[in-house]
């Protein structure tokens with residue numbers, strides 16, 4: 137077989153701080169030995185199909201003009217149109233968006249959705265701008281990336297600091313540009329504009345579905361099981377409620393305002409209400425606060441990181457005393473920590489599987505928009521459960537077959553699907 141030539145991997149990547157794109161490249165290298173005949177195509181995964189950088193000029197409220205850098209990356213379009221959110225953050229970079237779009241390719245392939253992977257972003261701190269400025273920035277951004285997006289080309293959605301309102305502006309601008317209604321151009325829209333029932337809860341519900349399946353496989357009875365969560369927002373809050381409904385005890389919760397612990401189980405409904413009122417769990421009545429650094433060493437059956445990237449590192453992995461980790465957040469575990477946890481026998485249900493419920497219901501939204509026929513929330517939750525469980529069982533079987541972790545198995549499954557499609561379509 138001819139040797140693969142690849143001169144484009146940046147030399148600045150190092151193992152201490154590889155950055156998100158460096159982590160993705162390492163993940164591809166780890167699955168390359170399992171790709172068999174397809175391994176000749178593995179390097180295609182290391183090259184996003186398309187990266188667009190756009191200038192987003194905007195007139196600010198005071199009359200001055202500002203410029204922001206925007207991105208849209210389509211990592212892979214082999215299995216279908218691009219799919220992935222748009223992030224507004226002051227630290228967004230092209231390489232971060234490249235990694236996030238690659239993980240979307242993996243995620244959509246893991247759960248078998250007919251999508252590729254895309255992601256977008258604008259390097260901006262939205263806290264410094266009025267809603268009117270954010271609206272103008274959003275509309276100009278969508279105009280600038282309009283040549284490469286489309287209902288059957290690439291479908292943005294919400295991510296950090298973007299929401300249903302942002303999606304409504306995007307849909308309106310794009311529809312105006314095309315001269316026709318284009319509800320399917322974005323997902324995560326408000327229900328009044330063709331959004332899907334069940335979308336808000338979908339990621340947390342998916343975390344619960346695969347978490348419950350993994351608990352069963354590992355001999356954990358959910359009734360009385362101890363759960364700890366980092367993050368009590370959309371994903372963590374929903375997952376906590378569903379695990380509690382299944383009989384589990386939420387023994388610890390950490391968010392940006394505090395860390396709470398109760399061996400007998402926290403009152404989830406009271407906490408949800410407190411977060412709704414105050415924005416965080418800190419200061420909730422009848423709760424005990426513990427030091428933030430003690431969160432990781434709490435003995436628990438299921439640990440759910442559902443807040444930020446890069447939270448579990450080689451510095452705290454050794455202290456973790458959980459039987460299963462279900463990754464609600466994107467990229468919460470550094471690869472070094474992954475190895476430590478796996479050696480300790482802790483089962484990790486990886487993000488690309490565990491939090492795929494959100495993109496799955498986004499897919500349902502896109503399908504409903506295409507047919508202009510809308511489903512009940514029961515239909516949505518039923519279909520979501522089937523897709524998540526089928527994916528979990530397929531990944532589990534692959535892990536067993538190759539004697540690898542669920543993360544490696546998820547990457548084997550996804551990369552095989554991506555490369556099979558790529559081979560059939562040709563270079």
Ligand code: NAD
Pocket residue numbers: 339366367368369370371372390391392393416442443444445464465466491492494495
């Ligand atoms: P959210 O904004 O609703 O909640 C975020 C939570 O993280 C909050 O409880 C916040 O207090 C907590 N948090 C923030 N900084 C923290 C810190 N320094 N320490 C501890 N906790 C901190 O966000 P979300 O939608 O629940 O998303 C959570 C994670 O799930 C993110 O990684 C996101 O990328 C991922 N995710 C979300 C979806 C979705 O559909 N919402 C889909 C896939 C993945």
